[in-house]
Amino acid sequence: MKHQSLLTRVAVLALAATVLNPAFAQGADPARLRVALLPDENAATLIQNAQPLKKYLEATLEKEIELVVTTDYSSMIEAMRFGRIEVAYFGGFSYVLAKSRAPEIEAFAVGVERGTPTYQxxxxxxxxxxxxxxxxxxxxxxxxxxxxxxxxxxxxxxxxxxxxxxxxxxxxxxxxxxxxxxxxxxxxxxxxxxxxxxxxxxxxxxxxxxxxxxxxxxxxxxxPIPNYPMTMQGSLAPALKQRIRDAFLKMSDKEVLKAFRVEGFVSTDDRAYDILRDTAKILNIDLAKVK
CATH class of the missing domain: 3.40.190.10 (Periplasmic binding protein-like II)
Structure with missing residues (x-):
């Protein structure tokens, strides 16, 4: 699978069938964090709107931040699965799919809109x-x-x-x-x-x-649907994981939050998305077979 890479305003992740990146050994603390945005709109628009987020995370985490938009949801899932991104903003169902294929990833925060962590x-x-x-x-x-x-x-x-x-x-x-x-x-x-x-x-x-x-x-x-979760690789160093968690839970600048179309973030975990697993069952969708 080939994806075009735009090295200026749009960063589209190039994917290939590969083995897990060795940088993702337990306790990894990379100098650069690749943060994937949900590919639900035009990639150029998403990257442009997320520039304040990039600056905020670089200042808060003291890391180089690369914003990534994959060409579609399945590419994003595979990128997380094979350690090509460290932090990702998933849709609810795409998170459930990703979790079924890469159990080590962790949902740690959920967006709040109009005072609630759900949407429609x-x-x-x-x-x-x-x-x-x-x-x-x-x-x-x-x-x-x-x-x-x-x-x-x-x-x-x-x-x-x-x-x-x-x-x-x-x-x-x-x-x-x-x-x-x-x-x-x-x-x-x-x-x-x-x-x-x-x-x-x-x-x-x-x-x-x-x-x-x-x-x-x-x-x-x-x-109501549980809002989109922020996720990260479970293999990251515990101290880094806590800093990433804090960076999102303390995020308050409206310009930064614009990248997610939310008012802020609160803590969440995997159990919050069981309702979507139940919805998949209603539709007779086998998560293991969804491409």
Whole structure:
């Protein structure tokens, strides 16, 4: 698998089938930390918005920081699995997948939005299209983001099954567009009649005027989902792990937090994401076989 590397404003991780990096022996304390951002929007935008984060972490941890955006969720999971990144901001489901393949990684902090460490998926439709209710989705295409996305695939797909009795690729045609913003833009343009993405990202796209909310309607909101976790390699030196943990839990600068679209971070652990493992079971998804 080959990924283009942009050495200036965008750092996209180059991946290859390889053995575990020897730098990840127990107690590792590297001079450079590679911090991966969730690839849920355009990589250049993510890296640009995260420059204050880079400066904050370099000053706080006294380490060189390399910001990384992989081409997709599966690449990010493999990068964490093979020790190509030290710290990563995962979506809920992509974290569950990563944890199933690399049990040594640790979730240590979760983002807080509007005072809560949970968020929702928003199911949207074109304002002038044929989809007015969830039932109208039957027999039509429905847009999701990345197959490993929590709020732009797993949760809304389970929600459609539970709430409307609609099974993907049986009652409607599943269309994967890769990113949340791609879903919103495709529905706005009428390329697909309806789709789902993170409500937080949707609200951000509206606030930035990246999409026109007047051309879209909300069909429904999902049940609360545990927010995205910050994770790190369990093999890092204990003192470094504590410094990384403290750096995120004490993070308060709005410009720094903008990279995560949250108000702050609180402690979390692996058990908080059992609800997503249960959701996978509803959809008969075998985590070991998800690519």
């Amino acid at each position: 998926s928003i199911l949207i439709a074109h304002a002038e299209g044929l989809v007015k209710t969830l039932a109208d989705i039957k027999g039509k295409p429905f847009a999701f983001g990345d197959p490993a996305s929590t709020s732009s695939h797993l949760v809304p797909r389970a929600y459609l099954l539970k709430k409307a009795g609609l099974t993907g690729d049986i009652d409607y045609r599943v269309v994967h567009l890769g990113t949340h913003d791609a879903v919103a833009r495709a529905v706005q343009a009428g390329q697909v009649p309806a789709g789902a993405l993170s409500k937080a990202i949707y609200d951000n796209l509206v606030a930035r005027k990246a999409i026109d909310a007047t051309k879209l309607v909300t069909l429904d909101l999902s049940d």
